[in-house]
Amino acid sequence: MSRVFAKKSWQTIALLLISAIVAVAVAACSTSISGFSGGGDLAIGSKNFTEQVILGELLAQHIENQTDLKVQRRLNLGGTFICHRAIVAGQIDAYVEYTGTALSAILNKKPISNPQKVYQIVAEEYRQQFNLEVGQSLGFQNTYAIVVRNEDAQxxxxxxxxxxxxxxxxxEAGFGYEFIxxxxxxxxxxxxxxxKFSSSPEIMDLGLMYRALVNNKVDAIAANSTDGLIETLNLVVLEDDKKYFPPYEAIPVIRQETLEKYPELAEVIGQISGNISAAEMRQLNYQVDGEFRKVKNVVAEFLAEKNFGQ
Structure with a gap:
């Protein structure tokens, strides 16, 4: 096989892989808001990308495994601001946020590099401003990552x-709306x-960014450090050598009213805290994005292996 043919074949496979992600996400998110119009004791939400849907399903399954509560899944809701408005309005009872996102996007504060200080500010401000409780980190960060093709990096x-x-x-660069x-x-x-790039970065969603990068439509993207597709597509994450990005610890956010109604939730959700590594999260993302497995099955297997609460 010639080198040119091999390269084109690889690109075709990669394109098919990325193109399938949207369809897989829809199938994997069969527990989305449209499927749960009523019933349930509390509702778990998530943002609209793979890792968030996995974490939302993980919270839901763990609560159901450890309590008698029935959980609605309102997953794949949208971006940061949509999820925040939903929990403040009582449309969902909990979801997973990231400390740096909460600090900058929700609280409109300047980025801070100290993880403990960021967590303290977010926890205090969320409690005072929004009547929301912030749990301890789940154990990993998902920071922004500037990603390039491996051949360009070399x-x-x-x-x-x-x-x-x-x-x-x-x-040329391709970034998401929030990152812009x-x-x-x-x-x-x-x-x-x-x-400074040759022109203003194109605004596109995560799936399109990877597709554009692989097909040489853009040369750099802003992805998430725990994305499974980074390794799958043999891409390179560039080091943030000036430590610009703040910490983005994954944290559960819960309504105070919900905790008052179901006080056992604090302990149950706390069982997960500190127990999910970045490598484990990356592997979970890969199983959904790279192997096209259903979120609920990936989560069920992970919970069985980790045996939280036992």
Whole structure:
């Protein structure tokens, strides 16, 4: 097989892989809000990407395994602001957020690099402003990650975002809407690294970003560090050598009113805290995005292996 044919074959497989993600996400999220119009003691929500749907299902299954409560799944709701409005309004009772996102996007505060300080600020402000309780970290961070193709990283010896800045004026980038607009996203990153691309970064969702990168439509994307597709597609995460991004610890957020009604939830959700590593989260994401498995099955197996609460 010629080298050119092999390259085209690999790209075709990658394209089919990425194109299937949207369909898989829809099938995997059969427990989304449209499937649960009524019933249940409490509702668990999630944002609209694979990791969030997995974490929402994980919370739901663990609560059902450890209590007699019936849980509605209102997964795949939308972005950060939609989920935040939903929990404040009582449309959901809990979901998983990230500390850096809560600090910058919800509380509109400048990014801070100290994880403990970020957590303390978020916990106090959420309690005072929104009557929400913030649990301890689930055990991993999912920070923003600037990702490039492996062949480009080797050709230009790219290891850090500072390295990328030297070539960026001739490159195209693809970023999500939140990353473009948030305080802890591209505006601050651009200032910190003097990162200027050949044109304004294209705004696209996560699935399209990976597809565009693999097909050479863009040269750099802002992904999530725990995305399973990074390893699947042999991509390279550039080091944030100036430590721009704040910590993004995964934290459960629960309504105080819900905890008062079901006080056992604090202990049950706390059983998960500190027990999910970044490597484990990346593998869970890969099983859904790379192996096309159903979220509920992936989560059930993981909970059985970890045996939380036993």
């Amino acid at each position: 050709k230009y010896q790219l290891k850090t975002i500072s390295d990328l800045a030297r070539y960026a004026p001739e490159w 607009s948030r305080e802890d996203g591209f505006p601050g990153l651009s200032d910190t690294y003097n990162l």
